[in-house]
Amino acid sequence: MILYPAIDLKDGRCVRLLRGEMNSATVFNDDPAAQAQSFVAAGCRWLHVVDLDGAFAGKPVNREAVEAIVAKAGVPVQLGGGIRSLAAIADWLGRGAARIVLGTIALTDPDLVKTACRKWPERIVLGIDARAGKVAVEGWAKTSEMTALELALRFEDAGAAAIVHTDIERDGALEGANVEATAALARRLKTPVIASGGIASLDDLAALHAHESDGIAGAIIGRALYDGRIDLKRALALVSA
Secondary structure (H helix, E strand, O other): OEEEEEEEEEOOEEEEEEOOEEEEEEEEEOOHHHHHHHHHHOOOOOEEEEEHHHHHHOOOOOHHHHHHHHHHHOOOEEEEOOOOOHHHHHHHHHOOOOEEEEOHHHHHOHHHHHHHHHHOOOOEEEEEEEEOOEEEEOOOOEEEEEEHHHHHHHOOOOOOOEEEEEEHHHOOOOOOOOHHHHHHHHHHOOOOEEEEOOOOOHHHHHHHHOOHHHOEEEEEEOHHHHOOOOOHHHHHHHHHO
16 A cells, blocks of 8 residues: 655645635745655655646646655655646656546546547546545536536456545545545446545544555545644554564
């Protein structure tokens, strides 16, 4: 199981949101690249980076910050937020991103996502962000009528490297991961699932780790790392056990 420390970017700074609300942003570091380096120094093997401004704008916004992270981190970077064209995917992969997370475009243009999966095998990740089980898009500003499972099944044979399943209601709230929903989704799929949203303690992480055989292949942790609720070295030791 892989642990992905999260770096969310707003106005060039490293922030955390509460349930996806941009006006709830708490700034944790003015230097995202330095934050990335501190995570790597603790032993992480991947980073999960999101251009929050880009998710709302529909195009990359925090380019300078992302480029600095990719250049200085020294580990693979999984990048999402406002990447909604083949040209944008190619651009970021060319700039050193290891994987691209596609969210909104998976709902609005599934053929593009399938094309990307074929063109860049194992480098495209499907981002499924759910509010009360329904898929949310455009920086979580809009909620569709499609369920997370329905969207995931559309891409089951596309060749995506993984699916990031985020419970929006728990994201940044430190209320515990939605283990049951994530495990239920993973059991229905062949594609590995990465859990995101609400992980607040090592117990949450252990609960997810217990479902590794169900297909939960990773976990993204944000606020709990920044406010010290979870020690990254201990968390890495837990998931590698």
